[in-house]
């Protein structure tokens with residue numbers, strides 16, 4: 001059917017290929033199956049049109065929206081915090097439609113692949129359901145649930161007219177001091193491989209062009225979670241210890257630890273892969289022909305395309321011209337420029353014209369991009385499924401899936417004398433900590449803003465609100481942000497943890513509570529009332545004072561918008577089943593500490609989790 005519809009477009013010389021048979025190609029074979037249509041289109045394209053397809057700009061850096069038409073750009077993204085003015089679903093949809101209209105006015109009218117970081121729900125958009133970050137999903141050990149979450153997310157993304165998410169991360173974070181630890185499902189490659197595959201299936205299904213699916217992106221290839229302490233990026237004079245650093249590891253370790261998620265994602269048919277900002281033994285992934293062409297494409301049989309990370313090629317040693325030459329020749333297919341797209345287009349054109357980049361490499365890149373566009377259904381006139389999903393966006397049904405994910409992600413670490421679950425008959429529960437009543441803190445980075453933000457940044461239920469809903473009719477629920485006022489209460493629920501961060505800004509050598517929250521614990525524990533602590537964090541923290549002060553401790557990770565799921569566990573309507581996806585160390589000096597290490601002596605081992 002797709003071939004017939006393509007021929008309905010004004011494409012000269014289009015030959016109808018037979019429609020893919022029902023029960024037809026899946027996995028990577030799907031992309032190759034579009035080669036007849038792709039080749040017919042490629043044969044008509046000028047060099048400028050091909051280079052346009054390889055160029056992705058961030059919409060916030062378009063100096064003129066009409067440049068989408070002028071340069072026949074192949075793709076647009078919204079980076080973290082790159083939003084339309086009101087950040088409503090309606091504004092997102094209108095923005096995307098405006099850009100697609102410009103793409104349709106080009107000579108060949110090739111639609112845009114439109115990318116966004118829907119990494120824990122479509123969480124850039126106000127009102128979308130925000131799921132737990134991957135670390136919490138790792139604690140669920142539930143691939144069916146991860147698949148369903150990705151499917152729900154795909155529907156919410158389609159509700160804004162967008163067709164591509166830069167997810168899942170299949171990083172295997174090995175040192176929890178890395179700021180992106182929460183983006184990974186687990187320290188164990190096998191769990192990452194299983195949940196990463198489930199996520200790809202949920203986003204794409206067997207047919208990424210179906211109206212309820214989007215194109216997925218496995219990232220960041222590879223060993224982004226294996227960088228060596230002290231090798232990270234220096235930005236504005238600040239040295240970050242891990243992020244964008246160098247993984248100084250053998251090829252055997254690269255394969256056994258860091259590549260497993262790509263093997264399963266590719267088998268599940270992932271359409272795009274994002275090479276990492278980081279390096280492997282001193283060579284940037286974006287510059288590595290070994291990684292991009294020999295391993296991903298030739299060895300693993302990947303037939304989709306590679307999208308660079310955000311200005312990542314700019315970090316390759318040398319000037320911009322040599323960055324482009326090195327990366328494209330290494331096998332990069334599309335570049336997330338994201339700002340200086342005019343310079344990129346001009347320079348890439350010169351590099352092809354002077355023979356520095358062979359035309360065969362350009363054709364290979366564009367063939368791969370077009371395959372994915374066909375597979376995503378973009379050439380079908382009714383590709384936009386937005387109206388189908390408007391009512392489901394942020395709906396109660398979607399929130400129920402997120403709440404299930406939250407309750408399955410919570411790990412009970414400590415429970416002296418069966419303090420939890422809380423009885424329904426308590427006279428007063430005193431909830432303490434600013435984080436108890438803050439959607440932004442419980443959602444973490446990549447929520448509305450790139451770095452996330454504190455406060456009522458989107459819709460949802462805070463943990464405090466969840467406790468109020470769940471408490472029995474005779475129970476009074478009080479709250480203080482600073483920990484005071486507990487005297488006379490039956491129990492204190494302290495909600496403390498990290499403040500939102502993303503990427504290098506989360507690199508942290510101490511892994512302590514913020515001072516404000518350490519003070520909350522100190523104040524609350526002086527009241528002579530039993531303390532139950534809920535920890536919100538993107539990784540295990542080193543907080544002996546919390547374990548000393550608390551009768552029970554729950555690790556709730558970064559649960560997202562549905563705080564009711566935490567209350568479900570506190571009150572025992574759901575007995576905890578979550579299990580640690582990361583080893584919980586005694587001291588920060590033990591990092592990196594992972595399952596299978598010699599001298600493994602953690603506070604709580606990988607897989608630990610109590611029940612009631």
Ligand code: BGC
Nearest residue numbers: 078079080117166219309310
């Ligand atoms: C991140 C990616 C992300 C991209 C687009 C980069 O900084 O490393 O994970 O997909 O930005 O926002």
Ligand code: BGC
Nearest residue numbers: 078079080081082310450503
């Ligand atoms: C963008 C993010 C991106 C980051 C990378 C930010 O300005 O909004 O999407 O991940 O830069 O440095």
